[in-house]
Amino acid sequence: MRSTSRTEAVPASTPAASLVFTTVLSHGPLTRTEIARRTTLSSAAVTKAVRPLMEAGYLVEGVDEEARSSLGRPANPVRVDGGRALFIGVKVTGDEIIAVLTDLCCRIRVARHLPLTDREPGAVLAAIAGLVQELLTEADGFGVEVRGLGLAVSGDVDRTAGVVRYSPFLDWRDVPLADLAGTVTGLPVTVDNDVRALTVAEQWFGAGVGLSDFALVTVGAGIGCGLVVHGRVVSGAHGVAGEIGHLSIDPLGPPCHCGNTGCVEAIAGDSAIVRRVREVTGLPVADSGQALELAHQGDPGAKEAYARAGEAIGRAIGAVVNVLGPQRVIISGEGLAAYDLFAEQIRDAFAASAFGTAAQCDVMTRPLPFEEWARGAAATAIQSFIGTDTY
Template sequence: MPSPTGAETFPAATAAAAHIFTAVLSHGPLTRLAVARRTGLSPAAVTKAVRPLIEAGYLVEQAGADPETRPALGRPAALVRVDGGRALFLGVKLTGDEIIGVLTDLRCRILLSRRVPMGDRAPRTVLAATADLVRELLAEADGYGVRVAGLGIAVSGDVDRAEGVVRYSPFLDWHDVPLAGLAAAATGLPVTVDNDVRALTVAEQWFGAGVGLSDFAVVTVGAGIGCGLVVHGRVVAGAHGVAGEIGHVTVDPNGPPCHCGNRGCVEAIAADAAILARIRETGGTEVADTAEAVERARRGDTDACEAYARAGAAIGRGIATVANLLGPARVIISGEGLAAYDLFAEQIREAFAAAAFGSAARCDVRTRPLPFEEWARGAAATAIQSFISAPD
């Protein structure tokens, strides 16, 4: 399945040019002077980098002026913006039982989306279903008249983006799957594979609640507890690719065992499966799924309420750990678990306030419900990121 119009190289040949393009992508339209101020580069360097991007059609000039840089006299400087229709990208989010795919433009705006059931979680089966979904999206992309320049795939767990390998995904039970290479061979597209929460964090940094912030975190609650970190303007993976794993921060040494091998991790207390296990343990009754657990808690069931309160306290302590270590300006809470947020919001706030040290308590903690299509959009954002990154 080759891309519709063949391969092409993005004309940003240097890291500075890629940095300039990213600034316009996130904050544009901007004047060249505003770009220089945001990137810390000289106006001459900005002008030199912008020219080939305009000639190639990735940036376009438009009339108007940025109020921050409007000259007191003379003609207003022209603005530059990203032409979103210049290239298309695909993003795929893999859950434990579903594959969600989106087609986006260069500005990561979702043009269409599709969902298919996963069924068998074996890598070969998932890859075949993903390739079929990509084939369907590529066929629809033909109608836009521009090429699909890359595919991003977001997977939970320990993902080595540089190598394109899923080291360990607990929900899929995958170990050392070279997903990027397999997907590239199956689809004919350049493929970027990343941890799903990090991918979502890229999208939030460029286009969401993290725009303009140099330091923030995204914490996701639901089937697992994840965390993406942005420090000094960069999404952090760490030396081994697992930075931000607050789901495996121990908050109760005597707590329940976690699949990672430790006890009392945030995830072992606050993930959906852990909440269901707690209700069964304390109440001695079966609970079918999360929807039933939520319904019981809202009805005032003591065991369900206790399980959610306990989960909220664990999440709050986990967020406080992030705030104490990194001092982010904002923590964005998202994930499918937000459907039950009213059941543990108070405990999150109280535990965070109690555990946050000093000024770390000033961190802006806010919720942002995002469907899985937005997670797939995050995967597309990583593909865009790879596309515009300079070879060096």
């Protein structure tokens, strides 16, 4: 497999240059005056930061074709040249690997899906390597080098060390994924928790653009939460900040795979809902698809299971808002397929648990396919490439 330079990177060697680049990446095209206003840098500092980035071709003047529909733009704004570099992002789920090829602006150019039949690290690594090779071949058609690989995995992930400490859905412990993937692909590798990776993409390119404080809550196989506080993605001293799925909200509730009881995930995760539907209906419900179908058919036991899940999610969101006071909470994840079944319970439980004006927090839903999670992995690779890891 081909390798790419591990030393070339965006010449954003100062905090000011990194700030300018990420500001233009998220909000551009922008004039230099707009950059100065958004970053609170002086005009001279902006000029100094922009110059090497333009000389290297990462920033250019003028509006690209994809942005020309934005009327009233100034004639010569500064923008990121998305075609200057390519990145690969990979999201690993319990039963599928999704890989995307993106440009420097994190726009998906090519996407690949591969069923995951063996969760053993070596088998997953081989599958990732195969997908990366396919996307490297696709990249040849663009005539641009792939500069980094981002991998997104659920669970306790140490981004600094590049190690998956514990991933319950893959049953992995202490897997040095960054080193292993770097060896087989020859690419610089960034490994992060999948929800945090998706949070990075939302912060730069999605519903979190322009917000200094927001939370991304994901519902589905697990219950996750990515946090942005004062413009920085928060991982915490031990790398597990935002694990609201393991808030114990019912001491007498069902056991959780983490060892505690009554965790949000043990009530509202897909497998927990399926178990609950089996218990209350006595039917041999095999998976979340069958549970969802049963609830939509009006089965009272199945509807109760989803209502219970919604209450748990709403209480967890209330806890996040009470503690951090974000401007917005974005709810996403594959579990939104059942949103109509528990939306009311989420709203009611949130309103009941949010303290005072915290209840005014903007809570919105944003369905995102797994390709967007892989795009989040690519966003972490872009972060590493331009030297702006916001942790």
